[in-house]
Amino acid sequence: MIDFTFTEEQELFRKAAREFAETKIAPHVPMMEETNGGWDEVVKELAEAEMFAVTIPEEYGGLGMGYMGRLIALEEIARVSVATAMMYQVFGLGIEPIMKFGTEEQKKKYLPKFVTGERLPTVAVTEPSGGSDPKGARTTYKKVNDSYVLNGRKCFITNSHIADVQIVLAKDEDNPEAFTAFILEIGMDGFKPTHIEHKVGMRGCNTGEIEMKNVEVPAENVLGGEGKGLKVSMSAIGDAGRGGMVGCALGLQQACLDESIKFSNERILYGKPIGKLQAIQFKIADMKIDLEAGRLLGYRAAAIQDQGGRSSNEFAAAKYYTTEAAQRAAKMAVDIHGGYGCMEEIPVTRFLRDSYVLGPSAGTSDIMKVIVARWAVS
Numbered sequence: 001m002i003d004f005t006f007t008e009e010q011e012l013f014r015k016a017a018r019e020f021a022e023t024k025i026a027p028h029v030p031m032m033e034e035t036n037g038g039w040d041e042v043v044k045e046l047a048e049a050e051m052f053a054v055t056i057p058e059e060y061g062g063l064g065m066g067y068m069g070r071l072i073a074l075e076e077i078a079r080v081s082v083a084t085a086m087m088y089q090v091f092g093l094g095i096e097p098i099m100k101f102g103t104e105e106q107k108k109k110y111l112p113k114f115v116t117g118e119r120l121p122t123v124a125v126t127e128p129s130g131g132s133d134p135k136g137a138r139t140t141y142k143k144v145n146d147s148y149v150l151n152g153r154k155c156f157i158t159n160s161h162i163a164d165v166q167i168v169l170a171k172d173e174d175n176p177e178a179f180t181a182f183i184l185e186i187g188m189d190g191f192k193p194t195h196i197e198h199k200v201g202m203r204g205c206n207t208g209e210i211e212m213k214n215v216e217v218p219a220e221n222v223l224g225g226e227g228k229g230l231k232v233s234m235s236a237i238g239d240a241g242r243g244g245m246v247g248c249a250l251g252l253q254q255a256c257l258d259e260s261i262k263f264s265n266e267r268i269l270y271g272k273p274i275g276k277l278q279a280i281q282f283k284i285a286d287m288k289i290d291l292e293a294g295r296l297l298g299y300r301a302a303a304i305q306d307q308g309g310r311s312s313n314e315f316a317a318a319k320y321y322t323t324e325a326a327q328r329a330a331k332m333a334v335d336i337h338g339g340y341g342c343m344e345e346i347p348v349t350r351f352l353r354d355s356y357v358l359g360p361s362a363g364t365s366d367i368m369k370v371i372v373a374r375w376a377v378s
């Protein structure tokens with residue numbers, strides 16, 4: 001049986017993360033919404049608060065707080081800004097494969113710089129050919145002497161224009177069954193971010209495309225060994241990627257609940273707050289039950305990882321449950337606000353738009369159910 005009672009240190013960290021989100025991130029939200037930018041400012045805040053250090057082991061200068069620490073930070077940041085949480089979650093997704101599969105040289109080269117935010121990573125797997133089917137990807141590599149030459153294009157990449165270290169999945173030009181993960185760095189000839197997406201929600205979270213044209217990557221930048229790319233990238237997405245989305249979804253659910261309770265206490269109809277109406281109370285109850293159930297799934301999966309186990313299946317279940325629940329919560333929050341729920345200046349309209357962007361990231365709900373069904377019959 002896995003126990004995941006929060007330690008005193010984790011409780012204190014939650015308090016600090018909440019204060020950080022409310023005082024340092026919240027002020028940037030209106031500008032992020034208006035301009036679909038502002039990422040440099042929030043990344044600077046995250047670095048100053050040592051948020052990038054959370055999962056990195058102490059021997060590389062980090063705080064070594066594991067999956068639980070990361071989930072706590074994400075939940076508190078997403079409660080204030082899902083866009084910021086999403087960028088933070090994908091930096092964590094980039095850190096994970098280097099921690100797990102990197103050589104000692106790679107860990108020493110990158111991890112201490114990630115701690116300070118001096119350098120930042122992302123993971124680029126998805127291509128226009130379809131994210132659910134990574135084997136259908138068309139980015140290729142060819143071994144030329146001691147290097148590899150990469151060609152291709154990736155889309156929907158979080159932090160595409162911020163991360164200067166990008167872990168790219170490519171297939172062998174001469175053997176379409178062989179995939180390798182490479183560490184690419186901005187500055188390599190032929191490698192650059194291109195288009196920036198304008199998403200319906202999570203505005204201010206950088207999502208875009210990258211392109212590789214005859215990029216020469218030295219052999220020392222192969223991550224996890226030649227031919228092991230699917231294992232490296234899917235393991236990172238399965239654990240850190242889906243675990244991170246759970247944090248984003250839980251924070252959003254809490255925000256929906258907070259705003260709904262506030263509004264239903266303030267809005268007077270028939271001479272009393274609408275919170276006295278049972279129809280409103282039932283919506284609040286549904287949101288609360290979804291949130292607590294999602295927390296149990298998510299924090300349990302994180303605890304399994306921190307105790308040395310593997311919880312990709314549990315994270316898939318938690319990712320499915322919490323991201324769907326976030327959409328339900330956002331719709332209920334909008335409904336509770338009546339006509340105000342259609343006005344852009346009311347936060348719940350942002351929550352509704354943000355909730356729909358949670359779905360596909362790190363794998364769609366259909367793909368989560370495919371994984372969970374496989375787990376159920378195994």
Ligand SMILES: Cc1cc2nc3c(=O)[nH]c(=O)nc-3n(C[C@H](O)[C@H](O)[C@H](O)COP(=O)(O)OP(=O)(O)OC[C@H]3O[C@@H](n4cnc5c(N)ncnc54)[C@H](O)[C@@H]3O)c2cc1C
Nearest residue numbers: 123124125126130131132156157158360361362363364366
């Ligand atoms: C905001 C955002 C951020 C992202 N960040 C990153 C990132 O940093 N790095 C990265 O590599 N990618 C990233 N992605 C891409 C994301 O991983 C993909 O969008 C996702 O994997 C789905 O791929 P797709 O969009 O190509 O949809 P498709 O794979 O084309 O799917 C289309 C539809 O088919 C369904 N479907 C597919 N296969 C099955 C199946 N076997 N059974 C049932 N239904 C199925 C899907 O559920 C979906 O409804 C991001 C996406 C978004 C929206």
